[in-house]
Structures are given as structure tokens and as C-alpha cells.
Amino acid sequence: MKFALNDEQRDFAKSLDDLLGAADVPAAARAWGEGDHAAGRKLWTRLADLGVHGLCVPEDAGGLGATPADVVVAFEQLGRHLVPGPHVESIVVAPVVLAAADPGALERLASGELVVTLAAPPHTPYALDADIADLVFLLDGSTLCTGTAGALRRSVDTARRLFPVSAGERLAALPADTVAAAFDAAALACSAQLLGAGERLLAEAVEYAKARRQFGRAIGEFQALKHALADVRVGLDFARPLLYGAALSLGSADSARDTSAAKVAAADAAYRAARTALQVHGAIGYTLEHDLGLWITKVRALVSAWGTTSVHRKRVLAALSTA
Amino acid sequence: MNLDFTERELAFRDEARDWLREHVPAGPMPPLDTAEGFAARREWEATLAAARWSVVAWPEKYHGRDASMVEWVLFEEEYYRSGAPVRAAQNGISLLAPIIFEHGTPEQQDRYLPAMADGTEIWAQAWSEPEAGSDLASIRSTATRDEARGGWLLNGQKTWSSRAAFADRAFGLFRSDPTAERHRGLTYFLFPLDAEGLSIRPIPQLDGHPGFAELFFDDVFVPDADVLGAPGDGWRVAMSTAGNERGLSLRSPGRFCAAADRLLALWRERGAEHPHLRDRVVDAWLAAQAYRLYTWGTVTRLTAGGDVGAHGSVNKLFWSQLDVGLHEVALDLLGPESELRDEPWLDGYLFSLSGPIYAGTNEIQRNIVAERLLGLPKGGRGR
Numbered sequence: 266m267k268f269a270l271n272d273e274q275r276d277f278a279k280s281l282d283d284l285l286g287a288a289d290v291p292a293a294a295r296a297w298g299e300g301d302h303a304a305g306r307k308l309w310t311r312l313a314d315l316g317v318h319g320l321c322v323p324e325d326a327g328g329l330g331a332t333p334a335d336v337v338v339a340f341e342q343l344g345r346h347l348v349p350g351p352h353v354e355s356i357v358v359a360p361v362v363l364a365a366a367d368p369g370a371l372e373r374l375a376s377g378e379l380v381v382t383l384a385a386p387p388h389t390p391y392a393l394d395a396d397i398a399d400l401v402f403l404l405d406g407s408t409l410c411t412g413t414a415g416a417l418r419r420s421v422d423t424a425r426r427l428f429p430v431s432a433g434e435r436l437a438a439l440p441a442d443t444v445a446a447a448f449d450a451a452a453l454a455c456s457a458q459l460l461g462a463g464e465r466l467l468a469e470a471v472e473y474a475k476a477r478r479q480f481g482r483a484i485g486e487f488q489a490l491k492h493a494l495a496d497v498r499v500g501l502d503f504a505r506p507l508l509y510g511a512a513l514s515l516g517s518a519d520s521a522r523d524t525s526a527a528k529v530a531a532a533d534a535a536y537r538a539a540r541t542a543l544q545v546h547g548a549i550g551y552t553l554e555h556d557l558g559l560w561i562t563k564v565r566a567l568v569s570a571w572g573t574t575s576v577h578r579k580r581v582l583a584a585l586s587t588a
Numbered sequence: 589m590n591l592d593f594t595e596r597e598l599a600f601r602d603e604a605r606d607w608l609r610e611h612v613p614a615g616p617m618p619p620l621d622t623a624e625g626f627a628a629r630r631e632w633e634a635t636l637a638a639a640r641w642s643v644v645a646w647p648e649k650y651h652g653r654d655a656s657m658v659e660w661v662l663f664e665e666e667y668y669r670s671g672a673p674v675r676a677a678q679n680g681i682s683l684l685a686p687i688i689f690e691h692g693t694p695e696q697q698d699r700y701l702p703a704m705a706d707g708t709e710i711w712a713q714a715w716s717e718p719e720a721g722s723d724l725a726s727i728r729s730t731a732t733r734d735e736a737r738g739g740w741l742l743n744g745q746k747t748w749s750s751r752a753a754f755a756d757r758a759f760g761l762f763r764s765d766p767t768a769e770r771h772r773g774l775t776y777f778l779f780p781l782d783a784e785g786l787s788i789r790p791i792p793q794l795d796g797h798p799g800f801a802e803l804f805f806d807d808v809f810v811p812d813a814d815v816l817g818a819p820g821d822g823w824r825v826a827m828s829t830a831g832n833e834r835g836l837s838l839r840s841p842g843r844f845c846a847a848a849d850r851l852l853a854l855w856r857e858r859g860a861e862h863p864h865l866r867d868r869v870v871d872a873w874l875a876a877q878a879y880r881l882y883t884w885g886t887v888t889r890l891t892a893g894g895d896v897g898a899h900g901s902v903n904k905l906f907w908s909q910l911d912v913g914l915h916e917v918a919l920d921l922l923g924p925e926s927e928l929r930d931e932p933w934l935d936g937y938l939f940s941l942s943g944p945i946y947a948g949t950n951e952i953q954r955n956i957v958a959e960r961l962l963g964l965p966k967g968g969r970g971r
Binding site: 266267268269270271274332334467471474475482483485486488490491492494495496498499502503504506507509510512513526529530575578579581582585586 | 873
């Protein structure tokens, strides 16, 4: 029994944190939302160089064949740093889809050469960044088709560029458990992004509370703010073990229950972090030029991505009721 | 990263499970804080001890099994899953014993640990005073030197002392040097509750049972042999128990997981009448699950040589709120029946309400989290 990250995982997180911390990711996210993908694509390549895009690709197809816990580690950093792009789709879901549709493309996926996206109704009705993706799919139930993107729909998170997708050529009928596993893995990666975003929001709020002075003292001295921030800490600390627990049970009989539990907890904790961070910042946090809003709107979008909190609560109870 | 247990650990768990299945009394015991309930639990403590299940993590010479921390947590899971009653001896076992192991003399260890393990001496805590609840550093009860008899005379008053109405002995802090500043000059004493000069007034709690007591000290003599740690060093000695109380020791995840399982059973029975409670049932189960996994993370950290530190406050905030939340949903599911005093969920609910108060109120815990974990500035307490 060793329920903690190992040294390799900590080093991996650190190298991603260093890489992304040195880049101006918020600027890349703003540009991405305006349709300028240059900075974001540069990040995409650098992340691929660190192995992020090959995490879920088998080793014999040029990937790392990493564990779900490694995926959680990586996506927490993507969320912490606000990296734009269809990462859940390309890194977590695409390997499953390509294994059925085009196994030869897996190596190019792992190297970061391919941008893959998909819509998977009902929970993921729009495909992220379909206008720049090399491959667009529609996974409707267990039926996999090529997809054709419609007109851009704007998300509350400006960096999430959403496109409706209509079915093209029918490619394959995926086994139901394969589809279920892909959905669970995507929901877990999304939860990890939420956790990372929540951690970042808490860190930003704490720094601001130490620096900002009102009524002659740092606002972080005020107990009302301290207690609100402490509650954010508690929420994030107890969401994290559910994520790693779900990573360990991914693909097992408890997979749906545990990934849904992780998504609910991560969404609630990150959302609380977002609301609290905004309240701590006050009016400055509500302005478009301040970066805080990029995380706040990201969290709001991810709360309902890959299954809303309500959908996931329902799945938990369904699993428990049949247990 | 894994949650896999060794063959040895699994064998230990299975042995515990089998024994508990065989020996746990059927049906609920009378409430802990009644004379009958306390007597029944004393008997249960003795049964546990006879089979060496009362203090599994202690050394064998003190009735333990030298169990590892992993085995201990596995045992606790099995204990509560089996429906076994809350331990009457828990104050001593989880709050005092770690201190006796760390700071006690060999004589104190031999004198107190075996009697604690088999339930013949049940301990109460005597921390709070009318003017010192969460703020233990403002303790006023005094200990004055009695050179002639080789000990100390205790005077003053303690209050909200859990279990003191039925217990045999108590542990607490007294101010032995009135000139020293708040945290210094306190001494940690062990004393019998039937000592001369000590009077006890039981205080009924919200459930009507005398779970608390007030203790009045009038020149109560305690020999030097019953000072734990060095005189004047009581604050430092006591703080290691406070960490235990907030952290791992007192609140086994098994307890909440067992309650969450009972809640699910209640949902299956009554859920159709209350579909709008669905999300709260899920959240209660989910919180218990989070707590269980968080505990395994803590065990991993402690096993690797880390300590709980201020994370104990995060832990305390979480389980105390989880416990209340879990019982609130159950009461809502029970509907109008929920107010009936013979409803076991109601007992559990009333007990859960104490969680955010004792072991340092949750407001104090939030200050600790904010200042020690988040690094926010001190001060501004009253604002």
C-alpha cells in the first residue's frame, strides 16, 4: 500500500510546472480564443516533447503506455497553467478512437504531430477546436464516424472553441466497454484539470490576500477571508484522493462510480475555489484584463464538460444501488 | 501508487473480521454516556482485550499485537463495519496513550497502559475550563508545590470533561508557574477521579445523557510520579495529543464508511419518497470515500517518516462536517420519524453536532489552516 505519488511522478509534475511556468500561458490562452493558435501550438509541441501526448498511446506504437495516475499528474498541470487546446480529446480519447479507426496514426499522435478532436453526445455534444484539428470524429453511442464541423459556438471560457459536428463516414462500432472506459478516462482527465485550476485559483487568492491592503492592513488578516480560503484548501485536499483512487480503479468494475465521484468532488472544490478567489480579489478580479477570470471561466466550463456534476452524481448512485 | 495490501496485512484483516463477526454483540448497546451503557462497554473492552484486539498497534507486552499503521487502519475499518460499538476507552487509548509512550517513565507505562488496554481503568480528559475552551493557553486552574509530600496540590475547575461522570482517572493541564507567560508554566497531571478534594458534577448533553462533567479541585494532591513529562512543559506535551485528536487517531474512516453504508441502505428503503435528496446522499457517500482514501494517503506519508502537522486541522474540519452532513441527510430521509428519541440516527446526529466544537472548534482549525498551511498573516482575530 503506497497511496502517494512516486518520485518519477513528482519529477514529471515538476518538469511540466517548470516548462509551463516559464511560458506566458495566459497570453497564449487569450490568443487561442481569438483564433491565433501560434503560441498554443508551440506549447502543444513542447508538451509532446515531454511525453504528454504519448501518455495513453501503447509503447509499441511509440507512446509511453503510462498509468492513469500519470495522466492525472499531467492534466493537473495543464489545468493549473490554463493550457488551451483539445488535450482531453487528443491525449486521452484519441488513442482509443484511433486504435479502432486508424492505428497507423498513433505514432503521429504521440509525437504531437496530430491534433484530434471529437464530439461524443450526449455529454460532450461539441468538439473542441474542430477548426484546427487534423482529425475530427463523432462518437455517437458506440458508433464512430468521421465528423464535419459546423459553425463556431462560443464558450464561457473564451479559449474553448466549440463546434457542432455532423456525421460523415461510418468507421467502426466500438465495444460498449471501450466507449465507457474512454468516457471515464476523459472525465478523470477533466477532473484533474479542475483540480489544477482550483489549486491555482487558491494560490492566486492567497497571494492577493497577503498583498492587498484595506482598512490599514492586509486583507488576509481578516478572519472572514481566512476561513473562506481554509475551506477551499479542505475541499481541494479531499478531492485529490478521490482522483487518485479513481485512477487506480479505472477500467475495473468500480470505474464508473469512482471516476464520477472524482468529477463531482473536483468540480465542487474547483468551483468553490473560483468563487472564493473572485470574492477575495474583488472588483479587479471581475475585469477582463486581469488573468483571474481566465481560470474562473475555465472552471465553470469544465464543471459541465465530460458529464455535468448532476450526471456524475446520478452515476455514483446508480452504481451504489446495484452494488 | 497502489492500494494493494500484503498477504500479511490481508491475513490480519481477515482474522479481525472473523473474530468480530463472532463476538460483536448483536443489537445496539445502551447509549455510551449512561451508567448501563458504560458498564456494557467496559465488559466489551475486556472481551476485546482478552483476544488482544483492544490496542492492536501497541507492543505485545502491553496487550497489543505490534500491528503496523496499515494493519491498525484495516482493523478500524473492520471494527466499524462489523457494527461494534464506539469505544469507551478511546480518550485514553487515542489521546493519552501516545503521550505516555512518548513522555512517560517506564514506571508510568507499566502502571497505566495495561489497565487502559483491558478497560479496568477508563480515562477522561480534563482540558477545558469555563474561561478556557478552545484557548487552552488561558488555563487558570493551579498546581502548587507540596515539597513535604513530594507532589502538587491542584485547585480550580475543569468543565465539559468528556466521560468524567463514569471514568476512573483523568488527565489534564494545570498552571504550575503563575509568573510564566501563557503557554509556559503548565504541567500535565494524571489523577484518579475519586481523589480526596475532587468533586464531580455530571452535565447532561443535548441528548440528555451525562457525557460531560464539571470537576472542582480543592487541594487535590498528586504525587510527582503522576506528572507526565517535565513540570512546566505541559503545553508541549499536551500538543502532541491535540495533533492526535485532530489527525488520524480518533476518527477512523471505518466509522464514516460504515455510516455511509447504513445511509445507502436507508436510501434504498426510503429514497423513492424523497427523490430530491439524491444528491445529498451521493455527497455523503462520496465524502466518506474521500476520507477513507485521504487517510490512506496520510498513512503513506506517516509510514515514510512524515508527520500530520497542520494537516490534522484539514482532517478535523472535513470529518466533523462530513459526520453532521451524513446524519442530516439520514434524518431528512426518515421524515417525521426523525425526531423520535429511540431513532438511532438521532443519537448519531446529536453526537455529530459536537464534532465541529471539540478538539478545538472548527473556527480555530480554519485559522490554523489559513496561517500555517496557506501562510496568511496572523492577527485580526476579532474582525
